[in-house]
Amino acid sequence: MKALYLENTVLELRDVELPKPADNQALVKVKMAGICNTDIELVKGYMGFNGILGHEFVGVVEESSQPELIGKRVCGEINLGCGRCDYCSKGLSRHCPNRSVLGIVNQAGVFAEYMAIPNENLQIVPDSISNEAAVFVEPIAAAFEILEQVHIQPDQRIAVIGDGKLGLLICQVLKLTCAELILVGKHESKLELARSFGINAIPKDKQILEKFDIVVEASGSPSGFSTAMSLVRPRGTFVLKSTFASNLEINAAPIVIDEINIVGSRCGQFKPAIRALEQNQIQTSPLVDSVYPFEKVLEAFERAKSPGTLKVLLQLDD
Amino acid sequence: MKALYLENTVLELRDVELPKPADNQALVKVKMAGICNTDIELVKGYMGFNGILGHEFVGVVEESSQPELIGKRVCGEINLGCGRCDYCSKGLSRHCPNRSVLGIVNQAGVFAEYMAIPNENLQIVPDSISNEAAVFVEPIAAAFEILEQVHIQPDQRIAVIGDGKLGLLICQVLKLTCAELILVGKHESKLELARSFGINAIPKDKQILEKFDIVVEASGSPSGFSTAMSLVRPRGTFVLKSTFASNLEINAAPIVIDEINIVGSRCGQFKPAIRALEQNQIQTSPLVDSVYPFEKVLEAFERAKSPGTLKVLLQLDD
Numbered sequence: 001m002k003a004l005y006l007e008n009t010v011l012e013l014r015d016v017e018l019p020k021p022a023d024n025q026a027l028v029k030v031k032m033a034g035i036c037n038t039d040i041e042l043v044k045g046y047m048g049f050n051g052i053l054g055h056e057f058v059g060v061v062e063e064s065s066q067p068e069l070i071g072k073r074v075c076g077e078i079n080l081g082c083g084r085c086d087y088c089s090k091g092l093s094r095h096c097p098n099r100s101v102l103g104i105v106n107q108a109g110v111f112a113e114y115m116a117i118p119n120e121n122l123q124i125v126p127d128s129i130s131n132e133a134a135v136f137v138e139p140i141a142a143a144f145e146i147l148e149q150v151h152i153q154p155d156q157r158i159a160v161i162g163d164g165k166l167g168l169l170i171c172q173v174l175k176l177t178c179a180e181l182i183l184v185g186k187h188e189s190k191l192e193l194a195r196s197f198g199i200n201a202i203p204k205d206k207q208i209l210e211k212f213d214i215v216v217e218a219s220g221s222p223s224g225f226s227t228a229m230s231l232v233r234p235r236g237t238f239v240l241k242s243t244f245a246s247n248l249e250i251n252a253a254p255i256v257i258d259e260i261n262i263v264g265s266r267c268g269q270f271k272p273a274i275r276a277l278e279q280n281q282i283q284t285s286p287l288v289d290s291v292y293p294f295e296k297v298l299e300a301f302e303r304a305k306s307p308g309t310l311k312v313l314l315q316l317d318d
Numbered sequence: 319m320k321a322l323y324l325e326n327t328v329l330e331l332r333d334v335e336l337p338k339p340a341d342n343q344a345l346v347k348v349k350m351a352g353i354c355n356t357d358i359e360l361v362k363g364y365m366g367f368n369g370i371l372g373h374e375f376v377g378v379v380e381e382s383s384q385p386e387l388i389g390k391r392v393c394g395e396i397n398l399g400c401g402r403c404d405y406c407s408k409g410l411s412r413h414c415p416n417r418s419v420l421g422i423v424n425q426a427g428v429f430a431e432y433m434a435i436p437n438e439n440l441q442i443v444p445d446s447i448s449n450e451a452a453v454f455v456e457p458i459a460a461a462f463e464i465l466e467q468v469h470i471q472p473d474q475r476i477a478v479i480g481d482g483k484l485g486l487l488i489c490q491v492l493k494l495t496c497a498e499l500i501l502v503g504k505h506e507s508k509l510e511l512a513r514s515f516g517i518n519a520i521p522k523d524k525q526i527l528e529k530f531d532i533v534v535e536a537s538g539s540p541s542g543f544s545t546a547m548s549l550v551r552p553r554g555t556f557v558l559k560s561t562f563a564s565n566l567e568i569n570a571a572p573i574v575i576d577e578i579n580i581v582g583s584r585c586g587q588f589k590p591a592i593r594a595l596e597q598n599q600i601q602t603s604p605l606v607d608s609v610y611p612f613e614k615v616l617e618a619f620e621r622a623k624s625p626g627t628l629k630v631l632l633q634l635d636d
Contacts, residue, residue, distance in 0.1 A: 092552075149579075248567070256559070262578075264572075266574050
């Protein structure tokens with residue numbers, strides 16, 4: 001089968017063997033996949049990953065030891081826990097110390113015609129959700145993770161820093177709390193898009209005098225980190241969503257003096273994300289920049305890498 | 319009266335006018351005061367403070383519009399809120415954006431024969447607590463602040479990094495949770511002292527393989543910060559107690575990947591600290607390095623500045 005292979009920071013479309021699913025796994029024919037900023041970081045050498053890239057996908061189960069899954073359209077949680085440790089036993093396999101992660105850590109990813117994945121990682125996608133939308137389940141789940149970690153009260157004030165793909169999804173999810181919400185970003189076209197979602201979107205060079213109960217950093221830039229920190233009220237919460245590849249230089253004194261709570265936030269559970277899409281709570285189609293056929297995956301990566309690009313999708317099968 | 323004045327990073331024992339308490343304030347004759355690491359940072363220029371230094375004290379009320387306070391032995395909360403803002407109305411005057419802070423921000427401190435302080439900041443010291451112990455109420459309250467901010471469960475595992483004055487108080491306070499507790503430090507004599515309090519104290523060069531639910535950084539050194547971060551389990555809590563005068567360079571990726579919760583922690587409420595001393599839950603006398611008469615305050619500062627020194631106290635009045 002065809003697969004996009006990353007080896008020593010070089011991407012190549014290769015012919016590889018079909019994956020052989022283990023007893024507890026399903027063989028999934030990938031229909032559509034999404035390129036995430038993490039994929040772009042991985043190509044630069046982040047995590048030192050070599051193998052088939054990709055973790056955002058929707059596909060159809062062709063083989064499985066759970067016959068009720070066969071023929072079903074599915075997406076899948078990306079962390080594969082050991083199933084035996086304390087984290088796994090508490091439903092937190094995404095923090096299993098021995099986990100592998102699809103296309104990120106010790107596990108073949110989804111930019112391939114077929115992939116193998118544990119049955120228990122799969123979630124069936126309701127018919128009302130298109131493939132183009134289902135590919136967003138993983139990043140929407142990452143946005144919902146904030147609500148799993150932080151109790152946001154409806155009378156609070158939230159600022160999201162960063163108008164990229166993740167920031168725009170986070171805004172749509174946090175808007176569901178009906179808390180007062182602003183987005184601070186630097187791309188006028190994306191701020192305009194956010195406004196079309198009913199979000200109060202503000203350019204980053206506009207001075208903001210208020211402080212916020214909760215500030216979410218999703219810009220991925222050190223300057224975004226500083227902006228975010230300056231907007232948190234004393235005893236407020238700073239949610240760190242961006243992964244910074246390089247070290248950050250921070251002034252830690254305000255964290256202590258103002259007793260700021262910093263919450264690192266990564267992957268979330270898929271079920272709330274699927275429900276939100278089913279209920280039409282989240283708009284994804286305006287976030288799609290382009291759809292490339294799989295044979296043009298290298299072009300798709302070039303497109304995804306250019307600054308300010310929204311979501312680039314890969315079409316593997318109709 | 320005599321007072322220790324800080325001006326442009328120079329300390330001087332000066333003759334100054336007696337403070338004139340406002341209507342809501344008391345005039346307190348200072349009996350004993352403690353030198354804190356923050357005082358030493360202030361002398362280096364931290365916060366740009368000029369004025370009478372000092373914030374840890376015990377004294378006797380000589381004048382007050384609340385007659386029931388006169389003649390009482392008291393200690394006092396160091397943050398003076400505006401009394402009108404949202405923080406003050408929630409009992410969080412220590413986060414009032416317009417606050418002054420005794421001997422730290424826009425407010426004369428306690429290294430003086432007399433001081434003025436709002437009546438509402440005063441707490442009466444029970445007779446069973448000596449002056450030498452009462453001076454520790456402020457830093458013990460800062461240790462209890464951790465328990466106000468973080469729900470520590472008795473089956474959890476805690477590591478405290480830093481065996482200085484604050485670390486040794488924090489250990490004694492956190493020991494009350496009966497959680498599993500270790501102290502990591504670099505001074506064998508202080509680790510030995512911690513062991514005499516029944517605390518499992520470990521030298522920092524000993525390899526620690528376990529991870530902890532809660533890690534408290536109280537070392538004040540960048541290497542302590544890194545050690546602390548490496549010991550937090552995924553989804554664990556990192557309590558930042560040290561104020562770092564200079565910027566810190568941090569690798570933020572593990573905060574996101576492991577979804578660490580960083581909690582900045584500063585001043586606490588005095589009542590639990592007073593109760594703990596009354597109940598003999600905290601030992602303070604082994605933490606006293608020396609007691610200097612007030613006229614030798616400059617010598618006392620030299621002593622307090624030398625690395626590894628425990629608490630240096632100033633005797634102002636018998």
